[in-house]
Amino acid sequence: MINGWFKIALQKNILMRALKVALVVGSILMLINHGDVILSNGLSIKESIKITLTYLVPYCVSTYSSTEAVCAAENMPSINQLMWKFIKQKSSELAHCSITVFNLFIIRLQHTKIIIKIFNELHL
Numbered sequence: 001m002i003n004g005w006f007k008i009a010l011q012k013n014i015l016m017r018a019l020k021v022a023l024v025v026g027s028i029l030m031l032i033n034h035g036d037v038i039l040s041n042g043l044s045i046k047e048s049i050k051i052t053l054t055y056l057v058p059y060c061v062s063t064y065s066s067t068e069a070v071c072a073a074e075n076m077p078s079i080n081q082l083m084w085k086f087i088k089q090k091s092s093e094l095a096h097c098s099i100t101v102f103n104l105f106i107i108r109l110q111h112t113k114i115i116i117k118i119f120n121e122l123h124l
Contacts, residue, residue, distance in 0.1 A: 002083075002086065004076065005076075009063050009067040017062060017066055018066065021058050021059065026054055026056075029057075030051055
């Protein structure tokens with residue numbers, strides 16, 4: 001199911017919309033947040049990474065919102081619902097595994113107590 005969500009997110013129309021939003025919104029944010037650094041010729045690698053992230057955030061937001069809109073229109077589960085289902089499933093598997101490990105630990109502990117008891121009886 002999560003693959004279906006990503007398949008929608010990678011559709012050409014959604015990608016193109018997200019790129020346009022990223023260029024417009026990212027450019028505005030970049031000028032607001034990093035314009036002084038660019039004008040002062042102080043562009044470092046650190047600033048370049050920050051600028052890249054400035055464009056990446058609106059891209060991700062647009063992709064997410066467009067994909068969620070398509071999912072809602074097609075009566076498909078949202079990524080939040082899919083992730084919650086995945087987390088619940090993995091939590092259940094982890095709980096089962098934890099119980100198994102705990103039971104094995106208890107059995108081992110009981111065996112250890114029996115061995116200690118036998119050892120103590122042999123030395124008396």
